Amino acid sequence: MTKMIPPQSVGVVAPQRAEFTEPLALRSGGTLDNYQLVYETYGTLNAERNNAVLVCHALSGSHHVAGTYADAPHNVGWWDNLIGPGKPLDTRKFFVIGVNNLGGCYGSSGPNQINPATGKLWGADFPFVTVEDWVESQARLADRLGIQRFAAVVGGSLGGMQALSWALQFPERVGHVAVIAAAPKLTAQNIAFNEVARQAILTDPEFHGGHYYAHGVVPARGLKLARMVGHITYLSDDSMAEKFGRSLRHGRNTYSYDVEFEIESYLRYQGDKFAGYFDANTYLLTTKALDYFDPAFEYGGNLPAALARSSADFLVVSFTTDWRFSPERSREIVYALLHNKRNVTYAEIDCPAGHDSFLLDETRYHKLLSAWFDRIEV
Amino acid sequence: MTAYRYDYDVITQWIEPGEKVLDLGCGDGDLLKHLMAVRQVQGYGVENDPDKLLASVKNGVNVIQMDLEKGLIGLEDGFFDHVIMSLSLQAMHNTQGILHEMLRVGREAVVSFPNFGYWRHRQSILNGRMPVSESLPHQWFNTPNVRFFTIADFDALCEMNGIAVRERLAFDEGKLMLDEPNFLASVAVYRLGRNG
Numbered sequence: 424m425t426k427m428i429p430p431q432s433v434g435v436v437a438p439q440r441a442e443f444t445e446p447l448a449l450r451s452g453g454t455l456d457n458y459q460l461v462y463e464t465y466g467t468l469n470a471e472r473n474n475a476v477l478v479c480h481a482l483s484g485s486h487h488v489a490g491t492y493a494d495a496p497h498n499v500g501w502w503d504n505l506i507g508p509g510k511p512l513d514t515r516k517f518f519v520i521g522v523n524n525l526g527g528c529y530g531s532s533g534p535n536q537i538n539p540a541t542g543k544l545w546g547a548d549f550p551f552v553t554v555e556d557w558v559e560s561q562a563r564l565a566d567r568l569g570i571q572r573f574a575a576v577v578g579g580s581l582g583g584m585q586a587l588s589w590a591l592q593f594p595e596r597v598g599h600v601a602v603i604a605a606a607p608k609l610t611a612q613n614i615a616f617n618e619v620a621r622q623a624i625l626t627d628p629e630f631h632g633g634h635y636y637a638h639g640v641v642p643a644r645g646l647k648l649a650r651m652v653g654h655i656t657y658l659s660d661d662s663m664a665e666k667f668g669r670s671l672r673h674g675r676n677t678y679s680y681d682v683e684f685e686i687e688s689y690l691r692y693q694g695d696k697f698a699g700y701f702d703a704n705t706y707l708l709t710t711k712a713l714d715y716f717d718p719a720f721e722y723g724g725n726l727p728a729a730l731a732r733s734s735a736d737f738l739v740v741s742f743t744t745d746w747r748f749s750p751e752r753s754r755e756i757v758y759a760l761l762h763n764k765r766n767v768t769y770a771e772i773d774c775p776a777g778h779d780s781f782l783l784d785e786t787r788y789h790k791l792l793s794a795w796f797d798r799i800e801v
Numbered sequence: 802m803t804a805y806r807y808d809y810d811v812i813t814q815w816i817e818p819g820e821k822v823l824d825l826g827c828g829d830g831d832l833l834k835h836l837m838a839v840r841q842v843q844g845y846g847v848e849n850d851p852d853k854l855l856a857s858v859k860n861g862v863n864v865i866q867m868d869l870e871k872g873l874i875g876l877e878d879g880f881f882d883h884v885i886m887s888l889s890l891q892a893m894h895n896t897q898g899i900l901h902e903m904l905r906v907g908r909e910a911v912v913s914f915p916n917f918g919y920w921r922h923r924q925s926i927l928n929g930r931m932p933v934s935e936s937l938p939h940q941w942f943n944t945p946n947v948r949f950f951t952i953a954d955f956d957a958l959c960e961m962n963g964i965a966v967r968e969r970l971a972f973d974e975g976k977l978m979l980d981e982p983n984f985l986a987s988v989a990v991y992r993l994g995r996n997g
Contacts, residue, residue, distance in 0.1 A: 754875055755875075757865060757875075758875045758876070758877075761845065761865075761876070761877075761880070762877065762880075764821065764843050766863050767845075767863055767865070768857075768858055768863055768864050768865070769864075769865045769866055770851075770854055770858075770866050771866045772851075773851070787851050787855070790855055791854075791855055791858060794855055794858040794859045795858055797859070798858070798861055
């Protein structure tokens, strides 16, 4: 059976792999002597090599940003609604790259991959990685692909933090930066949510100090709980009320701990699904990377001073109902850029879907992105 | 193509090359684009209407989404050389608040507004109907304007709030009116500063 590829899709794609043997010094003090990055590309790098756009992924994302796989036609990239011919990030104009971050669980070097030094799975021994480490590794991938300067680096949530970090670590290598539904650092409340998620995993009896692979088990209960907590924070109160309200599965109270309210069913389903494919060690590492991100820290908390290094043109976008990465946090970035007289556009999109809004093809949001990408000359 | 706005020429004259400029209620960004082209300003627009914001992005100017009724929270004192509000003051509720904010974040403020004391407007009222004109193009039932004031009213407000009127030009449909502006001019453009 042939699967119909919808119009404006990049179509069937295939991941690629790049091996790196130059050691990567990590912020945590550790070193990765050699590592691999799995990535995908869409569109064509032009002769001037100035039309490349890097898309950075968030907590549970991957290098599979757009298109489908020949052997898995239903596995559509996580930002497919944004990327393709005729879409806001138009692959007829841009050469788009998605990369699975170090510590990820989709093929790049990470806990569920072999540690070359031991021949065994890394597990909990995989070093802590930060947003800055990811950006460093992404720059090396750019070197490998012959890209000296990105037309744009784009990301939502944790991906937006990477985009922001690109502007600070490699100001001469990025022309435009889109920071969407992100923040210049996490709040205590935000770190608290991550800590609950981590404790759920760390206290799962099947976690085995992170070496659960060797025991032939996975800490599925912990990972499920972590995802359930996360999911609550990605939605807005209103969208949850709209979607589930107090709907009862059996139409009445059954006085049990089985699923009664539909929201319980939804969260359990999402948690189970996630625990079935995501890696718990990657979840731990990635939430820590989120917590650590704070480019203003070495400037005594002075974000304008931290952003002085940037030279890119910025787009900052937030969503009115996003309380995990609220508009106030995006505005901090905008004010800091203004202070430095950087070109910046800021939009607050009225969308009911909470933090997850950045993944939706909300009309105003996508029109804005289209207009902004259209401005980029390649 | 948007209608030619003759207050733009006056505003442009008051802007020095290379200034930092904030344009409140920037609409489709035409004024900023003009100031970027002829005065090489580092310009930012402020707009809260999503459609106008999008138009500004398409126009290639910096635009920040913000609700002006809440002031200019987050913007630094004295950061801008000029803060402009072109034909929008009459559509804001918090008149005194925004004037204060403009002169907080800007060295000078530039404000233009339709003069409700214009003789044609007075004539219309005398004839029993609310004025509709080039400078007041809406009907009473669909106007975005919420404050109705004259040049004399605005002068009094500035005096009351310790705002220095450094320059004022008044126009009748594009023609400079030196005498009796509160009677003969349909639009006024002010350059404002802080007293002292």
